[in-house]
Amino acid sequence: MSAPSFPHDELDTLPPAGLFVGVFSTDSAFERRALVRSTWASHPRSREGAGDGDDGVGTSRTIVRFILGQPRKDWERRIQLEMEEYHDIIILPVAENMNAGKSHTYFSWASINAWVPPVYMKTPVPPPLFSYSNASKPPPPLASHDPSDAWQDLSSPQPQAWVRPDFVVKVDDDAFVMLAELEARLRLEMHAKPPVDGSSSPRTTIHRRSDTPPRHNNGSYRKLLNVQTNTYSTFQDQDPLIYWGYLVTNRLHRFMAGELYALSWSLVDWVARDPSVKELTRGAEDKQTAKWMKMHPQAEKVRWISERCWIYDHPRAGTVYGHGFLFPSEVRRVRKSMSSALKHLLQFAASSSLPSSLSWDTETQAIALPSSDSEQFDTNELLTPYGRTPASWAQSSVSTFHVRYTPPVSDLGTLESIEALVEGSEMSSIQPDTTSSLSTTSTQDAVSRAWANREGRNARYEGKRVGGTIVVHFIKQNTWFLETALALLEGEDYTQAESQKQDILEDCDSDETQNIFDGQRTIGSLDLPFATYAETVRYGRR
Structure with a gap:
């Protein structure tokens, strides 16, 4: 059964x-705040989508503010001037810290302000x-990046x-957030039908682990409440209880990663008021927040919503969570490749013998898939409850775990x-000559073709407004931040090659178009925009 598509119809x-x-920011992080203001907090492609x-x-009700502890004495004047100019800084009544109560103070402040x-x-x-719903207040002074x-x-x-607000979101300042993507996910979750068995929540105790991992709801929005009619019923007279983010699980802990997580309003209000929560404010703040959720008097109804695919670390981070900038078109290609491999394996499992399309490699003791499937799979690893997945399924065309990023050229x-x-892009997969420089003709040709063959934003988002990256994390340098902004916010909807192809399709009828494109492919050369197989071989593309 295929996973339901996003966005919901x-x-x-x-x-x-x-x-x-x-x-979350600090007094000295002015440059990072300026970058946030000028990019994802205000950019149309962050707020409106693709x-x-x-x-x-969608983001007409989304407000971005910077959360600081008490500034140091030498920084007070500068922070006061910045607050007066931008109207987007909140000073909490707590010394600046990360794991000594700042998050709890933030949610307590939010419950009132x-x-x-x-x-x-x-x-x-x-x-x-x-x-x-009936609580209200006159509008405050607006920030330039407000809706x-x-x-x-x-x-x-x-x-x-x-x-x-329906949700209060905590974000680290080394995260780059696509606001339209975030709002779309949370909007659907707010209107989703909660599971009747509480299956999206872990055990309520915070001292014992369940013998089996809890099932975390990843997309409960597929079942919406009364969307087909123009009436809306509340959640049985109960506010939604939603804890949303990137779920991290290990032997000891389950929590939403601290780069970004969201609490629905009723959870925020409870966190601010419950005296037992105030005793658990020191320690890794994201883990402490997860403990609070397990302490809730209706913990079995708190919906832990995990988003894994579209929250990841910057390509240069070198972490296990890092890979290239990701778009829906590449995810579809990866899923298609995995589906094909799994289909072969399921055929093998059902028949207990190799299908005619497969062969057994005696040297590697693995199934050798047809030439269209480049990797070999060990069925003993894949067809067991805790079997390993093929290495290529976790492989990035851009990043390697614990290896410093090096451009292909x-x-x-x-x-x-x-x-x-960009993950899966032709440019990221260039195999240059030994010089690894543009000085060689073959490398120059490869770069030119890769640039001409790149996808425009419309192709990458498959013609949809949302459905792509939500958060890029671990952006430790401002240069990395600007790279993320260029990758996710800039670029044309249609490349020159895509526009040329579309013009030809519009100018020709279907029969003529079929004759033009039979056996041909785009290689991006300005002199020769289309090449036959023989010409492709001559240009070094096999």
């Missing part, structure tokens, strides 16, 4: 979720009614009051070097 019929996004976007409707814009426009499904709808409403004769141009950081 009913996404745009639902009212946008209210998100208060708190970016393609034509949605005019910012976090507000977001209301729903400004009508949607087929009206806004849900929760216990906090355009909020600015427009503020200039009206009677600005609408702001309301409580040493002297690529700026945009070519960004393309080389």
Whole structure:
């Protein structure tokens, strides 16, 4: 059974979720705050999504603020000036720290002071009614990166009051967040039908581990509440209890990784009020938050929602979570490749003998798949409950664990070097001559072809607005941050080669088009945009 696709067909019929996004920062991190303001906090492709976007409707209720502890004496004046200029800094009544209570203080502050814009426009499904729906406050001074709808409403004769957020999000400042992607996931989760058996929550005790790992819900949005009608029922008169992020599991712990996680409003309110939580504020903050969720009086109803595919570390990080910048088109190719391999293996398991399309390699003691499947698979590893998966399934075309990143060619141009950081791109897979330099003709040709054959944003997002990367983490240098911005926010929707091909398709009828493209492929040369197989061989592409 294939996994349901994202985004859900009913996404745009639902009212946008209210998100208060708190970016944890420090007094001296002005440059990083400036980068966030000018990129993912405000950029149209972060707030509206890919393609034509949605005019910012989805993130019209998403607010980004920087969360600081008390600044050092020498920095007080500068922080005061920055607050006056940008209106996006929150100073918590706690000494600056990471694992000594800052997160708890943030959620406690948010339970009193976090507000977001209301729903400004009508949607087929009206806004849900929760216990906090009637709380409101006049709009505060706006930041330059706040939603355009909020600015427009503020200039009206009677600005609408702001309301409580549906989610309070904690983000590290070494994370790059695509706001439209984040809001779409949380919007669907807010409207999702909770599992009746509490299967998305771990055991309530925080001292004992379950004998079997809990099942964590990864996409409960596929079953929505009353989306087919124009009526909306609450969760049986109960607010949603959602703990969302990247689930990390090991022998001792299960928690949402600290680069970004979200708590629904009722969880935030409970965390701020419960006296037992206040005794568990020191230690690794993301692990402490998971402990709080297990202590909740309705812990069995807290929905632990894990998003794994689209939260990862920067390609240069060298961590186990790092790989190239990822887009939906590459994920589809990977899934297709894995599906093909698994199909062969299931045939083998069912028949207890090799299908005619397979052969057994006596030297490696593994199944040799047809030439279209490049890797060999050991069925004894794959067809057991705890068997290993093939190494290539965890292999990146860009990054290698614990190995410092090296570009495929040493002297690529700026945009070519960004393309080389895209997972699965032709540029990332160039095998240069021994010189590893553009000085050789063959390497120059390979780079030119890879650049011309790259995918435009429309192809990478498969014509959809959302469905790609949510968070890139472990961005330890500002250079890496700018690389991420160029990879995820910039670039044309259609490359020159894609536009040329589309023009030809539009100018020719179907019969003529078939004759033009039979046996041909694009190689990206300006002099010869299409090449036959023989010409391709001459250019070094087999």
